[in-house]
Amino acid sequence: MLDFKINRKMLYMKLHYFFWNAGTAPIVPFLSIYARQLGISSTIVGVMYTVMTIMGMLAKPLFGAIADRYRCQKMIFLTFILVTAAAFLATYHSPSIAVERPMHLACDQSYAFLDTCNANNTCTVEELLLEVGENGSIQCDINCEMKPEYYKTVCEGWKVDKYCGEQSGDHLEFSVILPIQHFQHMGSCLYFKIQHAIFDNKQYYPNCVDAAHHISTMCDVKCNEFLLNEILKQPTVENNEFYHTYEFWLVFLFMIIGWVGQAIVVSVTDAVCFAMLENQPNKYGVQRSFGALGWGVFSIISGFMIDTSSSGTSKYYLPVFYLGASLLIVDFIISLNIKYTQKEMTTRIFHDVALLFKNIRIIIFVVFCIFVGMCTGLIWNFFFWLIEDLAKSQGCGYMEWIKTLEGLIMGVQCLLGELPFFFVSGSILKRIGHVHAMTVILCVMGIRFVLYSVISNPWYFLPIELLNGVTYGLFYAAMASYASIVAPPGTETTMQGLFGAVFEGVGVSLGSLLGGQLLEEVGGVWTFRIFGISSLSLCVVHAALQFIMRKSPQDSEVQYAAPLDAINIINGQWKS
Secondary structure (H helix, E strand, O other), X not given: OOOOOOOHHHHHHHHHHHHHHHHHOOOHHHHHHHHHHOOOOHHHHHHHHHHHHHHHHHHHHHHHHHHHHHOOHHHHHHHHHHHHHHHHHHHXXXXXXXXXXXXXXXXXXXOOEEEEOOOXXXXXXXXXXXXXXXXXXXXXXXXXXXXXXXXXXXXXXXXXXXXXXXXXXXXXXXXXXXXXXXXXXXXXXXXXXXXXXXXXXXXXXXXXXXXXXXXXXXXXXXEOOHHHHHHHOEEOOOHHHHHHOHHHHHHHHHHHHHHHHHHHHHHHHHHHHHHHHOOOHHHHHHHHHHHHHHHHHHHHHHHHHHHHOOEOOEOOOHHHHHHHHHHHHHHHHHHOOOOOOOOOOOOXXXXXXXXXXXXXXXXHHHHHHHHHHHHHHHHHHHHHHHHHHHHHHHOHHHHOOHHHHHHHHHHHHHHHHHHHHHHHHHHHHHHHHHHHHHHHHHHHHHHHHHHHXXXXXXXXXXXXXXXXXXXXXXHHHHHHHHHHHHOOOOOHHHHHHHHHHHHHHHHHHHHHHHHHHHHHHHOHHHHHHHHHHHHHHHHHHHHHHHHHHHHOHHHOXXXXXXXXXXXXXXXXXXXX
C-alpha cells in the first residue's frame, strides 16, 4: 500500500530534490549538444565526459569521507549547490571558441562568385532561402588573401583605382551584394554570384571576362544574415588542435567544476536522506520522486524556451542557463531549513568499507552497475545527437521544434517513467530483491536501446521513454538503497560516494568515451544497437551467475529475498 501522506520531517528534503533537479534539468541534458553546436566533435565530447565523470568519481568518496569524518554533510552539499550554479553560468559566458567563415572567391568565368562546400546543414540552407526570399539579397563583408598579381585584376578588370600602383598589403577587403536569385545549392556546396563589389561605399562590377583577370583565393566572410553566418561558421582549429586553445580549456574547466559539484551534492544528499529516513530506507524512492517531478516539468519548459527564443536550427541557450542557476539558488535557500542529526562516524571507515568488498555478491552487483553506467552515459551524452540526426533525415520541418521534442522526451522519462517507479521501487525491491531487479534492468535497457536503433522517427521515442522508470528509476533506487543497507554505521556517505563513483566515474565515463568514438565511426543508430545487444547478452549472463551462486553451498544463506534478509550475513562481518 503506497503512503502518499506528506511527512513533515522530510518536507524540505522533498523540496530540495525538486528544486535541485529542476535547476539542473534546463542545462545538464543540453550540454553535450551545446558543445556540438560550438563545433566540438563527438570524439572530443566523449573524452570530455570521460574526464568529467572520472573527476566526479574521485570527488564523491573524497568529500563523502570528509563529510563523515568532520560531520559536515549539510555544509558540503549547500556549498556545492552554489558552486554548481556558478559553474553553469561561467560555462556559457566563457570566451567563445574562435571561428571563421571561409568561402572561396573565384573570378575566372564571366562573373565573380563565392562558394563553399562545407554547408552540410541542409535545413539551415532552406531556412535561409525562406527568410531572405527569392527576390532578396544578402550583403557580406569580405576579407581575402591576396597575391600581387590579383591587384592588377582588381585595378584593371574591376576598375578600382585604389588598388592601382604599388600595393603593400596582403589582403583584399570589400563588401558584396549576393542576390538570392543567382544562388545555387548542390549537395553540400553553395554558390553565390557577386552582383556588385563595394569599395568605400562605391559599387564596382567585378569583370572576369579577360583570362588575365583571374582570382582564386580564400576569404573570411561575415554577412548581415545570421543564418548564412551559421552555415559558414567553422572552428579555426581541427579536432586534434582543440586541446591547444585556452578557450576550449576554459569551457572544459567550468564543465568539470559543474559536474563535480553535481556529483558531490547528489551523493551527500542521498546520505543525508537515508540518515533522516533512519530504519525506513525503502521510502527513499518516494523522496527521490520529487526530483523526477522537478526534472520532468522543467525539461519540458526548457525545451520550449530554447525553441521559441531561437532562430532556425542554431539554438539560443542563454535563457535556460539563467533559469537553471536561478532555481539552484532557490534550492540553496530551501535546503538551509533541512534539520537532522548526523550519526557518529566509525573510526575505521576504509577498513570497514573494504571488508564489504570481500563479498562476491557485492562485487558482482558493482560490476553490473558499471555496465548500466555505460549505457546511462550513452543516453546522457549522446541520445540528443541521435534524435537530431534522425530528425534531420525526416525533413527540415522536424528541426524547428527539436528542443521541444527533447524536453518532452525528458518529461516522459521523468514524469511517466521515473516518478511512478520511485514511488513503487521500495515495494519492488522488498518483493524481488536487488539481484532480480538488476536482471530486469539489464533486459529492459537492452530492449530500449534496440528500439532506438530501429525506429526512424524520433517522435515515436516518446512511449519508449516510459522504460526509463526501470532503467534509471528502479536502478538508482536499487543502487542507493543497496549502498545504504550494506554500509557500516558512520560510513553511509562514504558508501554512497563509492557506489556513485563506480556508476558514474567508471561506468558513465567508459560509456561516454566508447559512445563518442562509436558515434563518429558507425553513427548513432549502430552505436545504440551495439549497446542494446550487449545489454541483452549481459542480462542472460547475470541471471546465469546468480542461478549458479544460489546453488553454491557457501552462499546458501544469501537468498533472493528482501535485501535486508539477503545482507544479514554481511552485517555480521563488520558488527562482530
